[in-house]
Amino acid sequence: MIDNIYFLILRRMRKPLLALVVVYSIAVFGLVLVPGQDSDGNVWHMGFFHAFYFVSYMATTIGFGELPHEFSDAQRLWTIFCIYATVTVWLYSVGSLIALLQDENLQRALAEGRFAGGVKRITTPFFLIVGYGQTGRDLVRALTSEGRRAVVIDSDLERLNGLQLEKLREFVPSLQADAQCPDVLLSGGLRHPMCQAVLALTSSNEVNLKVALAAKLLHPEVTVICRSDSNDVSANMLSFDTNYVLNPFEIFARYLRMALSAHCHAILNDWLGALRDAQLGEPRKPPIHGRWILCGFGRFGKAVYRELSGLACELMVIEQSPEHTGTPPTAWMHGRGTEAATLEQAGIREAVGLIAGTDNDANNLSIVMTARALNPELFVVVRENNLVNEDLFSAVKADTRMHPSLIVANRIRTLLKSPLLSRFFDLVQDCDEAWACTLVSRVAATMQESAPEVWEFGFDRKDAPALLEAADLGFDIRLSDLLKDPGEPDTNLSAIILLHQGGSKDQLLPEPDMLLQAGDRLLCCGNGRARSRMRWNLVDIDVLSTTLGQPQQRGWVWQRLQPHLPARWRT
Amino acid sequence: MNLEKVVFGFFIFLALTLNFGFFVGEIDNLEHHHLREFVILFIVNAVALIMKLGDRSQVDAMLLATGLVAMLQLVGAALIWILAAHVWESGMTPGVMASIVSLAGGAMVANVISVVLLVAETVMLRR
Numbered sequence: 059m060i061d062n063i064y065f066l067i068l069r070r071m072r073k074p075l076l077a078l079v080v081v082y083s084i085a086v087f088g089l090v091l092v093p094g095q096d097s098d099g100n101v102w103h104m105g106f107f108h109a110f111y112f113v114s115y116m117a118t119t120i121g122f123g124e125l126p127h128e129f130s131d132a133q134r135l136w137t138i139f140c141i142y143a144t145v146t147v148w149l150y151s152v153g154s155l156i157a158l159l160q161d162e163n164l165q166r167a168l169a170e171g172r173f174a175g176g177v178k179r180i181t182t183p184f185f186l187i188v189g190y191g192q193t194g195r196d197l198v199r200a201l202t203s204e205g206r207r208a209v210v211i212d213s214d215l216e217r218l219n220g221l222q223l224e225k226l227r228e229f230v231p232s233l234q235a236d237a238q239c240p241d242v243l244l245s246g247g248l249r250h251p252m253c254q255a256v257l258a259l260t261s262s263n264e265v266n267l268k269v270a271l272a273a274k275l276l277h278p279e280v281t282v283i284c285r286s287d288s289n290d291v292s293a294n295m296l297s298f299d300t301n302y303v304l305n306p307f308e309i310f311a312r313y314l315r316m317a318l319s320a321h322c323h324a325i326l327n328d329w330l331g332a333l334r335d336a337q338l339g340e341p342r343k344p345p346i347h348g349r350w351i352l353c354g355f356g357r358f359g360k361a362v363y364r365e366l367s368g369l370a371c372e373l374m375v376i377e378q379s380p381e382h383t384g385t386p387p388t389a390w391m392h393g394r395g396t397e398a399a400t401l402e403q404a405g406i407r408e409a410v411g412l413i414a415g416t417d418n419d420a421n422n423l424s425i426v427m428t429a430r431a432l433n434p435e436l437f438v439v440v441r442e443n444n445l446v447n448e449d450l451f452s453a454v455k456a457d458t459r460m461h462p463s464l465i466v467a468n469r470i471r472t473l474l475k476s477p478l479l480s481r482f483f484d485l486v487q488d489c490d491e492a493w494a495c496t497l498v499s500r501v502a503a504t505m506q507e508s509a510p511e512v513w514e515f516g517f518d519r520k521d522a523p524a525l526l527e528a529a530d531l532g533f534d535i536r537l538s539d540l541l542k543d544p545g546e547p548d549t550n551l552s553a554i555i556l557l558h559q560g561g562s563k564d565q566l567l568p569e570p571d572m573l574l575q576a577g578d579r580l581l582c583c584g585n586g587r588a589r590s591r592m593r594w595n596l597v598d599i600d601v602l603s604t605t606l607g608q609p610q611q612r613g614w615v616w617q618r619l620q621p622h623l624p625a626r627w628r629t
Numbered sequence: 630m631n632l633e634k635v636v637f638g639f640f641i642f643l644a645l646t647l648n649f650g651f652f653v654g655e656i657d658n659l660e661h662h663h664l665r666e667f668v669i670l671f672i673v674n675a676v677a678l679i680m681k682l683g684d685r686s687q688v689d690a691m692l693l694a695t696g697l698v699a700m701l702q703l704v705g706a707a708l709i710w711i712l713a714a715h716v717w718e719s720g721m722t723p724g725v726m727a728s729i730v731s732l733a734g735g736a737m738v739a740n741v742i743s744v745v746l747l748v749a750e751t752v753m754l755r756r
Contacts, residue, residue, distance in 0.1 A: 080676075
């Protein structure tokens with residue numbers, strides 16, 4: 059129990075306070091009892107009020123002299139004793155009280171109190187993020203830049219200091235604590251009605267597992283998203299209904315397979331899942347037929363091997379310590395892959411692609427440099443382990459870079475950004491490559507340079523009050539109306555409606571003449587301007603009437619007044 | 630026997646008995662209420678209050694509350710006494726003494742409750 063500490067501190071305050079009271083009392087009583095003599099030789103006794111006043115400034119070594127009259131020698135004798143006694147006890151007790159207030163446990167308890175208070179005061183939906191590593195930092199930046207709230211718990215003070223220095227749009231309460239204690243999660247707002255999701259993103263699978271377990275037990279309705287890079291732990295998490303378990307190696311291996319077998323799908327993934335203000339680039343198409351060399355057969359290597367072995371390409375694995383990692387059933391070689399000789403043996407000269415997937419950044423970079431020297435045409439995939447080496451990896455100009463933390467962060471962003479986008483990706487999985495390529499060219503035509511913004515809105519009071527009003531007035535609203543520019547109804551906005559969700563039916567790329575019903579939800583992509591122009595149609599009934607080619611809806615008063623006005627005002 | 634409990638009880642009872650000693654007498658008679666008695670009562674009450682810090686059972690919380698109440702009354706009485714003796718023109722009049730003693734009486738009620746709580750707790754432990 060954390061509030062034990064308060065009682066403990068109060069208990070420890072007893073001794074210094076008692077010492078202070080006792081010594082002050084003795085000094086005051088002595089001063090009252092010892093007789094003094096004023097300048098006329100009359101005997102006087104100090105009153106309790108003056109005695110307490112004198113002791114107060116004597117003990118604290120402030121010192122104003124002998125008040126209210128000059129002291130007699132008897133009083134001075136007593137004062138000498140008092141000075142030594144009270145000054146010592148004053149310093150002792152004030153010193154210990156300050157030391158008690160600086161007590162580490164008390165400070166931690168106070169910090170936790172402040173943190174819990176900060177979380178309680180949140181009134182908008184927020185995400186509880188456990189673990190502020192590379193993934194956490196990336197997510198907090200992305201969430202707060204969209205105006206969403208986050209709460210961070212991490213066991214490492216250094217990282218949280220980094221959070222304090224970030225320039226974020228929203229205030230992010232943070233606490234240094236071990237998230238394996240359920241108490242900590244509760245003070246982080248696990249049971250807060252606004253808590254949307256708990257994200258367990260620490261680098262330890264164990265901690266993530268415990269956080270997920272606590273979250274599901276204490277608040278079963280909350281969405282739980284976990285990072286885990288071991289299949290056992292993932293299975294364990296899924297066994298108690300963890301909503302999403304993200305394994306960066308699996309995600310990347312699946313992405314790589316998609317890039318090889320369904321290039322346009324991969325581009326869609328890249329573009330629609332991109333950060334705001336990203337540039338629209340068309341990645342190089344990886345060669346499917348031919349020999350791929352995979353360096354490293356650890357967790358990452360195994361995941362890639364599993365995904366790619368079903369494809370048309372031929373895989374050659376190079377592993378340094380097969381006794382730890384095991385060996386693939388197909389061809390493999392013993393070696394590091396950083397020396398030309400090993401790569402030569404693996405057939406680098408006739409290979410089409412190379413995956414540098416060891417857990418050592420220096421080795422990965424070295425593999426890429428060596429291989430490039432032998433075969434400049436290679437398609438290179440490189441695994442980054444540490445963000446510190448970011449610059450080196452951008453200099454090596456690999457075709458695809460795989461960074462576990464950022465992959466997890468990206469995937470979570472997509473999940474949190476809009477539920478419809480995740481649904482869209484699921485549906486796209488089942489579409490064929492030609493369909494995806496058509497959509498890619500459509501998006502490319504709509505967007506000039508930058509990646510599309512993706513947003514969703516519902517046909518409801520919160521997102522689109524004007525649509526509801528128009529529906530009440532009996533107007534038919536079609537998708538094509540929403541895509542018109544409110545200022546110039548003949549031009550269309552640079553936006554594409556990707557998904558229409560009506561009732562229980564989801565329609566990919568709905569037809570423009572589709573009628574909208576209340577309660578529908580739409581997923582759009584387009585540029586920022588299109589997004590803000592579209593809002594006019596959604597929230598302003600007058601703008602929407604103009605777009606629909608109807609007379610403007612005037613207010614009730616104006617409707618009553620109009621017939622009585624001069625003709626020239628009736629426009 | 631627990632020495633800590635003995636000391637604790639000693640101060641709480643002493644606070645009550647001194648309080649009674651100060652309170653007894655005609656309410657506005659300056660001869661019946663002595664300054665030194667009041668100062669000692671004040672100090673003993675402060676010590677008793679400090680003794681009550683930092684215990685966490687329900688009874689202890691009540692004890693701390695009664696101690697704080699008694700202390701509040703006595704601080705008020707002390708302030709009135711100092712103001713009357715040193716600041717106000719009127720000096721110590723029977724009316725001032727009456728208000729000091731009535732405050733001390735309030736403190737005494739709080740001290741009585743303290744003692745009752747302490748005794749009740751002890752009796753509960755015995756059973």
